[in-house]
Amino acid sequence: MTDMPSSRRNGRSPPAAVDGAGRIADELGSAIVAGLYQPHELVPGELALCRRFGASRTVVREAFKLLSAKGLIASRKRSGTRARPREAWHMLDADVLAWRLRNGQAEPKFLFDLLHVRAVVEPAAAAMAARSHTPETLKSIEAAFAEMERAAHDPVLFADPDIRFHKAILAATDNDVMVAFGALTEAALGVFVRAASRHAGAPAPSVPLHRAVLAAIQRRDAEGAHAAMMALLSRTARNVERNVGPAPGRNKGRDNGPSRRGSRRSAKPSK
Amino acid sequence: MTDMPSSRRNGRSPPAAVDGAGRIADELGSAIVAGLYQPHELVPGELALCRRFGASRTVVREAFKLLSAKGLIASRKRSGTRARPREAWHMLDADVLAWRLRNGQAEPKFLFDLLHVRAVVEPAAAAMAARSHTPETLKSIEAAFAEMERAAHDPVLFADPDIRFHKAILAATDNDVMVAFGALTEAALGVFVRAASRHAGAPAPSVPLHRAVLAAIQRRDAEGAHAAMMALLSRTARNVERNVGPAPGRNKGRDNGPSRRGSRRSAKPSK
DNA sequence: CTTGGACGATATGTCAGACATAATAACGCG
DNA sequence: CGCGTTATTATGTCTGACATATCGTCCAAG
Incomplete structure (x- = not known):
């Protein structure tokens, strides 16, 4: 869909793996939304990922760009590349959604x-x-x-x-x-x-x-x-x-959301 | 916001221009959503953009990844890189919105x-x-x-x-x-x-x-x-x-959308 | 004339090595 | 002990090369 991992069309989840950058972005992005990296600070460096994926720095950097375009990471010169907090993620992006829903x-x-x-x-x-x-x-x-x-x-x-x-x-x-x-x-x-x-x-x-x-x-x-x-x-x-299980409320307690009750009303007034 | 062009925080539009890839993505992305390139087929090739922006292929390719992550382009091996049709754009992405709203x-x-x-x-x-x-x-x-x-x-x-x-x-x-x-x-x-x-x-x-x-x-x-x-x-x-001017209807005619009428009703039934 | 396969041209995909830059960390001096 | 200077380090950029998948073309067989 984006040229990226989410080429998983329908229900099939496993295939993924297209080009190098997509593969790496898929794995890293999945790990980030799974919470493997604390809100701020430090995913593995470029060269570390080069070793881990057997890829060149070029490809790793392209994967970083894919993820940064989706709000998952941000890089700064000397400090390295950090996972961004959840509220920065582009939660309406197909890949982010897929990664977040795929985790077991x-x-x-x-x-x-x-x-x-x-x-x-x-x-x-x-x-x-x-x-x-x-x-x-x-x-x-x-x-x-x-x-x-x-x-x-x-x-x-x-x-x-x-x-x-x-x-x-x-x-x-x-x-x-x-x-x-x-x-x-x-x-x-x-x-x-x-x-x-x-x-x-x-x-x-x-x-x-x-x-x-x-x-x-x-x-x-x-x-x-x-x-x-x-x-x-x-x-x-x-x-x-x-x-x-039943819908979780706020930090515990309250409840809101769609459930029973048809509730009829139009989405918006027609002029 | 994404580490990318959209670092334009509030209303200020012009600054933009951060790193090389972001700059190129900003300009190209803006052109694509402005409709400069037909639904399918062929934005300028990598090396053409290298000349046009005085950047290396590395940077141009990273810009391509930024745009492809937002659904604006897709690349295939020999054919080149093509602009994707509007329905593929990630219309809820901050940058895509900004590009689309910025055009005069x-x-x-x-x-x-x-x-x-x-x-x-x-x-x-x-x-x-x-x-x-x-x-x-x-x-x-x-x-x-x-x-x-x-x-x-x-x-x-x-x-x-x-x-x-x-x-x-x-x-x-x-x-x-x-x-x-x-x-x-x-x-x-x-x-x-x-x-x-x-x-x-x-x-x-x-x-x-x-x-x-x-x-x-x-x-x-x-x-x-x-x-x-x-x-x-x-x-x-x-x-x-x-x-x-007044709201445009479908291909001409019909009208829908928010306008006068308060219309009171809740968003969803509370369980 | 049409059909099919071989081949070359081309744009993206990947790689390796080098240098530039900025921000952090360590050091040493006053 | 505080503070400016220097080293270190990870990302940013560039270069040039090779790999790979197509698309077009052309030629030969039907």
Whole structure:
């Protein structure tokens, strides 16, 4: 996707490894988001990594540039290269998301953070799509849904059209910035379906919920699309809770986020 | 911010130019998002850029890695390096946003796309902040607001605390992914206040709207915070419309997005 | 005339070694 | 003991070379 490690297209995680710089960035980036390096200060130096990866300094430095462009590291002349604090990471970048979700079991807190953001963005996107879709963009949503129906029995076959469905809705908003959330949705769905395929059975139950979203969009019902998408995400939230335990609150205690309750309301007032 | 060009902190745009790779990435990236290169195919080759910037191939290649990490270009062996289509750009990256907004007059459509996304994300963030804020995070919101009041007479002094106010709210959500929207908010506010300082007068009128957001957060009123933030953004939308003309619809016609109407409703059901 | 394979040209990918630069750490002097 | 000077060290930049994957071209066979 970026020319980089994230060339892992759908659910497949292991392949990765493209060119030298991508490989190194993949491994180092993964380690950083996993918390192997304290908020500030000092990842291994360039020449240390040269030895460790059997690569030239050129390649290591290119890997550093890839990571620095994603907010994971920063270099200064004599002090060396340091891992940046979490709030500097480009959390909406496809690779950062993938790295953070790939680590054995990503921290549950992060899974819920993702869900909460999806619960904000995707219903709004569905509403916008209901208002703005064209014959072409609508067709790609319908095509993805049709394939979901066909794969309703198999959790792994289901993942790909599911992702396409949600991305097609984002594309139908006719909003460049909304489209960029595809990375988030793709990453999140990747984990969720992986988890679902381990625990739950066939994804068939979610088909009617998707159908409701599509139907609302087809009839240009923005409020309905918003509500239907919210319902769909609430189901996902319940599944995740079943699998990784209940949602963690702030430092402990309070709770917020998407869960039951449909809650109908449009994303934004139409002028 | 990324170690890269975007070290332009607040509103100042020109400085930029840090290290060689950053400088080249800045210029090339800016050109790409400005549409100087057709959706696919062929930015200048490495050695051509070497001549053009008086730099070595090493540095040019590092610049390429910076840009490829942001989804702007992709290289293949013999064919050369090509500009990627808009839908591949990491539109939520601080640098990409800055480049896209810096070009003389950014396309109005993009300004409204940004506004629509802010109208989805920030009210929800305000609601989450109302639920999740701690003494520390609340204090940083209050501090930013206090400074806004003090600078209420000067559009340019106003910009910095304004940005801090919105980012502090995102931080108070206690949601890693929400925090990442700070780049979007910062970029958008940068342009809006720049535009406002040209056309409108003092930013004083927006102070009460900000105060309403703060007050709702203080009393942990999620719905109120949502509504207040939406009202604030609606005002911004009106200002932008006044300055750059009315919101463009799809390929022409339809309209969607934030505008008048307060519309009160919370970002998400509280379990 | 079309089809297929061989071959050369070309742009990116990788490497090794050198020097420049800045910031830190160590040293030594007053 | 404080402070300026010097050494050290990791990143930044440059150079020139070779490796590798394609894309175009051309020629020969069908």
